[in-house]
Amino acid sequence: ASPAEIAARISVCRACPRLVEWRELVAVQKRASFAGQPYWGRPAPALGPVDAPVLIVGLAPAANGANRTGRNFTGDRSGDWLYAALYRAGMATQPTALHAGDGLRLLGVRIVATVRCAPPQNKPTTDEKRTCAPWLDADLAFSAPHVRSIMCLGSIGWDAALGAVRHAGWEVPRPKPKFGHGARAVLRTPDGREVQLVGCYHVSQQNTFTGKLTEDMLDEVLRSL
């Protein structure tokens, strides 16, 4: 299958009953400030060029963010932070991401989520992470020949990325590399290429409002990819 076919298949996946119910309920109830807008209400596929040297692995769409706009990190506070930083790093054509038709393009970076549907309280279950893992495996297969760095937002993205590279037969250091902001590990693809795994605190409001993640910290990680 081509990347476009996989994206199309992901966008109609209904494998997790709890998440299907939630994503569709949010899309009907809508947040008051978005009442006049259409909601996507489906899984969010990968975003960005397949041959990007940087792959960013996030957590999941926000209920009124990507679950509304259909595009990863678009239309929410996490995205405000991430896209502003990507723009500063020369990895996005504009600093804001408001809706799927706003003209934004990613440059040399591709963004995927661990779980492709918005979970209640942003907390997917272990089963849901496991059920969605094959979609990450599929996206990693497209990225694998091109990727130089995998940047993981939060420990859930870190663990999902390690799972996907293991499924793909990559060499992973032992003991298992631990997540942390700025944590690094060198992975090796089956054809012997080195790819760096890099940890970064998630761009969620929980971290950016409290100062746990600052713009400087995010910029420094992006510069190192």
Ligand code: SF4
């Ligand atoms: Fe499908 Fe993943 Fe959404 Fe579950 S979270 S319904 S596996 S796309």
